[in-house]
Amino acid sequence: MGIGDGIRIGHGYDLHRLDALAPGGEGRGFILGGVRIDSDRGPVGHSDADALLHAVTDALLGAIGERDIGQLFPDTDPRHESADSSVFVAEAMKRVGERGFGVVNLDATVVCERPKIGGYRDAICASIAGMLGVSVDRVNVKGKTHEGVDAVGEGRAIEVHCVLLLAAGD
Numbered sequence: 576m577g578i579g580d581g582i583r584i585g586h587g588y589d590l591h592r593l594d595a596l597a598p599g600g601e602g603r604g605f606i607l608g609g610v611r612i613d614s615d616r617g618p619v620g621h622s623d624a625d626a627l628l629h630a631v632t633d634a635l636l637g638a639i640g641e642r643d644i645g646q647l648f649p650d651t652d653p654r655h656e657s658a659d660s661s662v663f664v665a666e667a668m669k670r671v672g673e674r675g676f677g678v679v680n681l682d683a684t685v686v687c688e689r690p691k692i693g694g695y696r697d698a699i700c701a702s703i704a705g706m707l708g709v710s711v712d713r714v715n716v717k718g719k720t721h722e723g724v725d726a727v728g729e730g731r732a733i734e735v736h737c738v739l740l741l742a743a744g745d
């Protein structure tokens with residue numbers, strides 16, 4: 576084997592606009608990492624608008640050199656209206672498995688002024704660990720604010736960054 580044949584790194588990023596919950600606004604019920612968050616505002620999007628799972632999906636696809644979530648699941652496709660985003664992660668994981676890789680660990684940062692996600696952190700890590708087929712200690716999710724500046728800081732958007740490592744074998 577050549578250098579690095581057995582490992583791949585992936586990066587994911589996503590942003591969703593936040594709005595008052597429908598019907599007053601366009602916001603959907605706030606779901607992050609597959610966990611429902613108590614909030615009077617929620618993300619706007621075609622699927623369930625789970626920014627964390629979208630970033631994780633892009634990191635998985637990126638690690639195996641595939642195109643992004645928008646190519647795989649176009650938001651013009653009515654089948655994805657209100658879709659549970661764990662379906663996107665599952666499809667990306669299937670492709671990772673077909674290449675002979677598994678997840679080593681995931682590290683994510685959620686940037687969001689409110690709601691505070693700290694109280695949901697353990698549930699979110701457990702939820703994602705289940706989707707990635709790893710123990711919960713392999714998943715880390717950190718929450719940060721945007722210090723009150725720009726759209727994220729003004730509570731008008733949520734942003735997620737993540738990196739993950741794949742390794743060949745199980």
Ligand SMILES: [Zn+2]
Binds near residue numbers: 589590591620626
């Ligand atoms: Zn998204």
